[in-house]
Amino acid sequence: MNYLDTAAAHGLDDVDFEVPAVLANAVDLARSAIEHLGDGKAGAHLGVVGEDEAAASHYFEANVPGYRGWQWVVVVATYPGSDKATISEIALLPGPDAVVAPEWIPWDERLRPGDLGPGDLLPPEADDPRLVPGYVANGDPAVDEVALEIGLGRIHVLSPLGRDEAAERWHDGEHGPATEMARSATATCDTCGFYLPLAGALRNEFGACSNELAADGQVVHAHYGCGAHSDTPAPKGAGSPAFEPYDDGAVETVSRPRVVEPAAESGLTVAEGQAETETETASDAAPEPVAEAEHPSSTP
């Protein structure tokens, strides 16, 4: 079978029919090179592709555990006028159905909120648009006042973009005004004694909750709210604010009707039988009178 027949038999569409015959017919040479390598057997020959006038690549199915769909590729070479081919290169490459790793994504594009762990270092990107140098006005009066007038401050401060993005995340987050907790609350955070407003431009909209039984330490929107608001009225009685208490110490006496059943043989009712038994027991238990003349101590 020549290389044209081989290509047709294995359905390899991209066979270069200009491959020199000496290279196209070097199938056995290529297969023996794979077996000599000792890293796995070569399966069916899939075809040959010309690289240039002196080189061609032979493709084989790779019978290598863990490499389903991969192919052995053997590059054979010759020189013009020669009737011999030699091995130039062997590689194991993924075929069209191979199981391969997902496309690599740079680490800084893979990061997600919550990925940062203790000891991790995460510098901001160069020219991060969320930050501006501390010596320029950033639009936040409280920050600009310190940074510009006194000349002190941080190397970087939030840019207007960074501030807007943070405010949007917090507004739409789990402590925003549209959450079920906020909609169920009777009062909002900005009227709560546990609410600590932020400094700066976000002061009117956000603060930190300091109630350990609520959103303690979290940034909450001024119009968020919860049932632990400092003005939540105390419950009546000793129960929970939502339910009336159940006093299981109170005892209620309930009288039960007496059940009267017919006696099995006597035809008396249970009540009559009990009465008769009680009467007989009383008469049997009465002590017999003892005559004083019969007493031994009275004998002269």
Ligand code: SF4
């Ligand atoms: S206790 Fe509730 S209402 Fe008060 S600040 Fe915290 S989250 Fe807001």
